[in-house]
Amino acid sequence: MKANIKTALMLILTYLILAVPFKVMSVIPGFTDIRPVTMLGPIYALFYGVPGCTIFAVMNVVMDAVSGELMWTSIPGLIANFVGPFLILIYWKRFAKTAPRLKKLGNILHFSLTLILAAVIEAAIITPWIAILYPNVDWMLFFMTVTINNSLFAIVFGIPLIILMKEELGFKQKGLLRIPDKKNN
Amino acid sequence: MPIILLVKTKSNDIIRGMNSFQANLCLLCVTLCWSTEVIIFSVIPDSVSPFATTCITSLVGALLIFLIFRKRIIDEVSGNPKKILLRCLLLGIMNCAYNLLYLFGLKYFDVSSGAFTFSMTAVVIPVILLTMRQKVDLKTWLSAGFVFIGILLAIAPTASVGQTMGIIFVGLGCIIRAVYIVILNKYANENDPVTLSSLLSGIVSILSVGLWFAFDPSGFGKIPWNDQIIASLAIYSFVIVAFAQTLNIFAQKKSTPANATIIYSTEIIFSTIWGVMLPASMIDKTPLTLWIILGVVMVVIGNLITIIPSHRELQDES
Numbered sequence: 001m002k003a004n005i006k007t008a009l010m011l012i013l014t015y016l017i018l019a020v021p022f023k024v025m026s027v028i029p030g031f032t033d034i035r036p037v038t039m040l041g042p043i044y045a046l047f048y049g050v051p052g053c054t055i056f057a058v059m060n061v062v063m064d065a066v067s068g069e070l071m072w073t074s075i076p077g078l079i080a081n082f083v084g085p086f087l088i089l090i091y092w093k094r095f096a097k098t099a100p101r102l103k104k105l106g107n108i109l110h111f112s113l114t115l116i117l118a119a120v121i122e123a124a125i126i127t128p129w130i131a132i133l134y135p136n137v138d139w140m141l142f143f144m145t146v147t148i149n150n151s152l153f154a155i156v157f158g159i160p161l162i163i164l165m166k167e168e169l170g171f172k173q174k175g176l177l178r179i180p181d182k183k184n185n
Numbered sequence: 186m187p188i189i190l191l192v193k194t195k196s197n198d199i200i201r202g203m204n205s206f207q208a209n210l211c212l213l214c215v216t217l218c219w220s221t222e223v224i225i226f227s228v229i230p231d232s233v234s235p236f237a238t239t240c241i242t243s244l245v246g247a248l249l250i251f252l253i254f255r256k257r258i259i260d261e262v263s264g265n266p267k268k269i270l271l272r273c274l275l276l277g278i279m280n281c282a283y284n285l286l287y288l289f290g291l292k293y294f295d296v297s298s299g300a301f302t303f304s305m306t307a308v309v310i311p312v313i314l315l316t317m318r319q320k321v322d323l324k325t326w327l328s329a330g331f332v333f334i335g336i337l338l339a340i341a342p343t344a345s346v347g348q349t350m351g352i353i354f355v356g357l358g359c360i361i362r363a364v365y366i367v368i369l370n371k372y373a374n375e376n377d378p379v380t381l382s383s384l385l386s387g388i389v390s391i392l393s394v395g396l397w398f399a400f401d402p403s404g405f406g407k408i409p410w411n412d413q414i415i416a417s418l419a420i421y422s423f424v425i426v427a428f429a430q431t432l433n434i435f436a437q438k439k440s441t442p443a444n445a446t447i448i449y450s451t452e453i454i455f456s457t458i459w460g461v462m463l464p465a466s467m468i469d470k471t472p473l474t475l476w477i478i479l480g481v482v483m484v485v486i487g488n489l490i491t492i493i494p495s496h497r498e499l500q501d502e503s
Binding site: 017018020021022024025036102103104105108156157159160161163164167168 | 204
């Protein structure tokens, strides 16, 4: 129990470390929605399972509330931020039935494809609400921004971090426990 | 970012380490992180000394890595503290020396040409390895050759006699950086990469204090502290110092100095992309000439030769 609380606190702290500076700093003027924290979604899912997905989704709403951006669309945001990482977890656990090995180009492309599909589904969950509640917002641009944010950072920074955690630091992919690490996936 | 590592569970699994393809991929990610320096620091006024930002970010990065891995670091240092501290001091001095030379050299070039000249390290390193009587394979020479042609194509059309001193400064910087990479590669295989990363950042921070006060004695008071600047320093500390540097040292273990340096040359590609995509308010925009495009293409070819594993390498890995 104590270990679980410690793990949860560390996941929350990691989220804050990556999310807060990017909330404060406008990285590219006129294009504020740069969210590298989205790279943590698949990592939390694969290494910490459903609790990891939940923390990731809840922290997104907490950040909205803290930064004064809590809106009705935060509800579909909460759902989408849970569903995206959860789908990645379910895919590798139930369908691929193997942990993503990321040892060859083929492995990387396979894993990247699941990240892109999850990002598209996340964007598809939130965008209709944006289109209904905020008719002045360009929903197509919003859809693209969410998809790119959620897939690009996970592919470019998330994959190397997964490799580091798994291959060099010996982290177990707890979300995929009892799933064999096949030699050729 | 690597604070996530705090929650590592005790495991008896054997850690096999990344393979060379994964190491190359990680080095590519490291280079991408480094290339974003211009974006992250765009909110910091030019009046702020670069040594000030290096000092602060290295200190925060070093402390963050130490807090996460304190037990591992203490265990490693307690084995032979003098040896590892001297090693990190040597690396720290070399790191400061080549950055100082680059800083002086950059004054003679525009941003684009400067970025290309920095990548001369990829060409210098096979020669350094030869002088150290280390074997350099054909693939590396081929990659270095393409990168060299790329650099020449990009800078030759705008080169002038007035840039001679700049070329000397950058050339010396490249030689020191090449030796630094060779030594770092050796130490990464002999010492714990996390400890190296933390101590190296700490030493660079201490050395930067000296350089900061030597070149700009006004110190802390000159930094216009606000939320944006604190956020940019935090991002740099977490992403570039703590994450990218640690990832770099781990990847160096499984790569060769020559491979690593050739992959570092992709910073040119990323810098060119930022130059095209980002607004002039953020970076000094340079025109995208045919020569620069050809130069970038050559660097890409040089990198593909290095990154894509040959049939023999794939067989060796399996």
